[in-house]
Amino acid sequence: xxxxxxxxxxxxxxxxxxxxxxxxxxxxxxxxxxxxxxxxxxxxxxxxxxxxxxxxxxxxxxxxxxxxxxxxxxxxxxxxxxxxxxxxxxxxxxxxxxxxxxxxxxxxxxxxxxxxxxxxxxxxxxxxxxxxxxxxxxxxxxxxxxxxxxxxxxxxxxxxxxxxxxxxxxxxxxxxxxxxxxxxxxxxxxxxxxxxxxxxxxxxxxxxxxxxxxxxxxxxxxxxxxxxxxxxxxxxxxxxxxxxxxxxxxxxxxxxxxxxxxxxxxxxxxxxxxxxxxxxxxxxxxxxxxxxxxxxxxxxxxxxxxxxxxxxxxxxxxxxxxxxxxxxxxxxxxxxxxxxxxxxxxxxxxxxxxxxxxxxxxxxxxxxxxxxxxxxxxxxxxxxxxxxxxxxxxxxxxxxxxxxxxxxxxxxxxxxxxxxxxxxxxxxxxxxxxx
Numbered sequence: 181x182x183x184x185x186x187x188x189x190x191x192x193x194x195x196x197x198x199x200x201x202x203x204x205x206x207x208x209x210x211x212x213x214x215x216x217x218x219x220x221x222x223x224x225x226x227x228x229x230x231x232x233x234x235x236x237x238x239x240x241x242x243x244x245x246x247x248x249x250x251x252x253x254x255x256x257x258x259x260x261x262x263x264x265x266x267x268x269x270x271x272x273x274x275x276x277x278x279x280x281x282x283x284x285x286x287x288x289x290x291x292x293x294x295x296x297x298x299x300x301x302x303x304x305x306x307x308x309x310x311x312x313x314x315x316x317x318x319x320x321x322x323x324x325x326x327x328x329x330x331x332x333x334x335x336x337x338x339x340x341x342x343x344x345x346x347x348x349x350x351x352x353x354x355x356x357x358x359x360x361x362x363x364x365x366x367x368x369x370x371x372x373x374x375x376x377x378x379x380x381x382x383x384x385x386x387x388x389x390x391x392x393x394x395x396x397x398x399x400x401x402x403x404x405x406x407x408x409x410x411x412x413x414x415x416x417x418x419x420x421x422x423x424x425x426x427x428x429x430x431x432x433x434x435x436x437x438x439x440x441x442x443x444x445x446x447x448x449x450x451x452x453x454x455x456x457x458x459x460x461x462x463x464x465x466x467x468x469x470x471x472x473x474x475x476x477x478x479x480x481x482x483x484x485x486x487x488x489x490x491x492x493x494x495x496x497x498x499x500x501x502x503x504x505x506x507x508x509x510x511x512x513x514x515x516x517x518x519x520x521x522x523x524x525x526x527x528x529x530x531x532x533x534x535x536x537x538x539x540x541x542x543x544x545x546x547x548x549x550x551x552x553x554x555x556x557x558x559x560x561x562x563x564x565x566x567x568x569x570x571x572x573x574x575x576x577x578x579x580x581x582x583x584x585x586x587x588x589x590x591x592x593x594x595x596x597x598x599x600x601x602x603x604x605x606x607x608x609x610x611x612x613x614x615x
Contacts, residue, residue: 186275189282190262196297203327208299212332214288215303218310222317223453224333225444228325228362229341231492232437235429235470236341237318239441243464244316245269247456252309254330255320256298259472259596260603266305268312281308298322302329324351326364336453337444338365338394340374341437343381344492345521359384368392371451373443375399375436397443405439407432415439417446422458427465430474430504433496438465472595474500477588477602481580482507483573485599487592489520497589498528507585509534513576515569515597516590518547522555529589530559535579537564539572541594569594570601 212219225240227233234255241253251269258264266273281304289295295303302322309317319330325340343359351358359381366372366388376382377400389396397403397418404416408424413435415422420442427438442461449456474497477483484505488497501510512533516522530536536556538549549565556563566572576586588598 186279189279192286193262193282193297193300196295196300199294199296201323202296202299203324205327205329205332207293207295208302208329208332210293211285211289211295211299211303212306214290215285215307219306219333221310222306222333223315224317224319224335225337225339225448226319226321226330226333226335226365227339227341228321228328228365229339230344230346230358230362230490231496232341232433232440233320235434235468235473236339236437236441237320238470239438239465239468240318240444241267241270242468243441243445243456243461246460246464246467247454249315249454250313252305252312252314252317254302254305254309254318256301256322257592257596259592260600265301266308268309268314273308277308278304281311296329299329302332306333321362321365324358324361324364326361328365331365334367335365335370336451337448338367338370338372339440339444340365340372340376340385341440342492343376343378344490346490346492355381356384360388363388366392366394369394371395371397371447373397373399373403373440373447375440395447397447399436399439399443403439403443403446405435407435411435413438415442417443418450420446422461425462425465427468429468429470430476431496431500432503433499434473471599472592477599479582481577481582481584481586483577483586483588483602485595486587486589487595488525488589489516489591491521491524494521494525494528498532501532501587505585508581508583509585511576511580511584511586512536513539513572513586513588513598514552514590515539515541515572515594516547516552517543517545517593518551519545520547520591522547522552523558525590526556526559529587530556533560533587534584535562535564535576536560537566537572537576539565539569539594540567541569541591541597543591543593546591546594569597573598573601 253267263272321328351361406414475485488494510533538552
């Protein structure tokens, strides 16, 4: 492994995906134990939820960096480059640093207990953040929470953004079961912030908090937010009163994510970890970036990217399209995984679209365009099958005028592929694709 280069490292890591999804903490704990348990010395914020985890994590990171802290951020999946999963002070970790931490972790892998891809990358993230001496490590749960590899940490704060239906084959088919998995990140006497509202899911979370004597702070109770329009809002918490805050991330749901993040920061301040300045908070929110979620890629024609792939994400996307965007025609380009709620997606988005182009991301679990058309036909008349993603995007942009909106949505893997294609075009022809 000594001569391992970066591409070979990625090949090794991606090959670990053959072990699939493995729930349980023993493998990750054993792996971390053999590299000295780097997580033991970290101050961490652990975030679970069906949607909004990454956006909330990005807001927390941005604010803490503006407050002068060294912050590590671990999220998944990446959109274009593997390095996006590991960020230090808002910057992706470099290739050489990825190589170094990979070699250190790879050296102690027990081949009798090979890690999954996510177990390996989680161990890499925790080792990297410990080596860099971060003040705060912000960790996004991969799936669920209770048995997720990230749940090896003993955090200073936990966050559960929301509970909705997704990954039911792994997490359960009812909201209470899904909530139970996400509530598994709650630790004894560690404060929790949550925006969960459904009574059945909230009951599970509150019961867990009571059992562990973990303070529970809820959006709508101790934490309140008032939307002012044009991505501005006011926050009222335990003691903070912040007026006319601006958030660059589009969508009403992002205001909820921002309030959840602010609630977490305020609770940590009350517990004596720091004192934040109001201007640091404002600047941190304004400078938050989180690609692939209502991201406007260009303006001629406007191309909107959104990785909506489950019920809650689709509802939020539909609401944003109806309330925040003005367009003459909507041209929808869709690529999604076969195990998602295809009917629910078409039910909510197809009536808004003038033309639908169905394509297939380069990913083994992706739905075939023919299968998508079979479902879409119930809700839409104009559907077109274009299998290569690049050609599907070109076709949509060719159909659209500057008054129309091209919506590219489905899985985050699909969004990442579209971004990569568009970046290559930008490099090849910067004038044409500047937007």
